[in-house]
Amino acid sequence: AYYYTPIEKIIGVELNPTFSRLTKNVIEDYNMNDERIFVYCDNILNRATELQNTDIVVLNNVFQFFIKKKAAQRNLWKFLHDNITKKGAIIITMPSLEEQLAEVNSPIKVDQWLDSFHLERDLSMYSDNDAEDIMNMFFYRVK
Numbered sequence: 001a002y003y004y005t006p007i008e009k010i011i012g013v014e015l016n017p018t019f020s021r022l023t024k025n026v027i028e029d030y031n032m033n034d035e036r037i038f039v040y041c042d043n044i045l046n047r048a049t050e051l052q053n054t055d056i057v058v059l060n061n062v063f064q065f066f067i068k069k070k071a072a073q074r075n076l077w078k079f080l081h082d083n084i085t086k087k088g089a090i091i092i093t094m095p096s097l098e099e100q101l102a103e104v105n106s107p108i109k110v111d112q113w114l115d116s117f118h119l120e121r122d123l124s125m126y127s128d129n130d131a132e133d134i135m136n137m138f139f140y141r142v143k
Contacts, residue, residue, distance in 0.1 A: 002032045007055065012039040013047050044076070051083040059093045064103070073104040081108050089142040096138040114140035 001010045014020040020041035027033050040047065063073045084091060093100070097110050117139050123131040
């Protein structure tokens with residue numbers, strides 16, 4: 001987002017202090033430490049305002065690996081659903097929202113909340129593993 005977009009405010013929320021520090025170190029190492037990037041070591045449940053005002057949300061294997069209880073995952077998805085509401089905001093996920101919501105038996109109806117869309121991607125510069133990951137990204141726009 002920093003190098004490829006003119007987005008004025010890039011926000012990251014990381015619950016794990018180790019990963020939060022790592023992210024901040026990468027930002028510093030690559031001289032991206034201006035006023036555009038903010039990384040919060042926090043629970044996303046404390047960041048409703050940021051979600052409500054965001055233009056792009058990236059969710060990569062969000063809850064499956066560190067929240068084992070499906071009810072807790074459902075509650076988090078409800079929170080995201082209730083707060084990612086800005087018309088036209090884009091959500092990028094891996095795996096798909098449909099797959100993630102089905103895994104936890106969420107009642108959220110993706111098609112009532114979001115429109116999915118496809119992007120053509122030039123994979124020629126990526127290794128096979130990276131290209132596969134990129135092809136497994138899913139894109140949605142808030143209705």
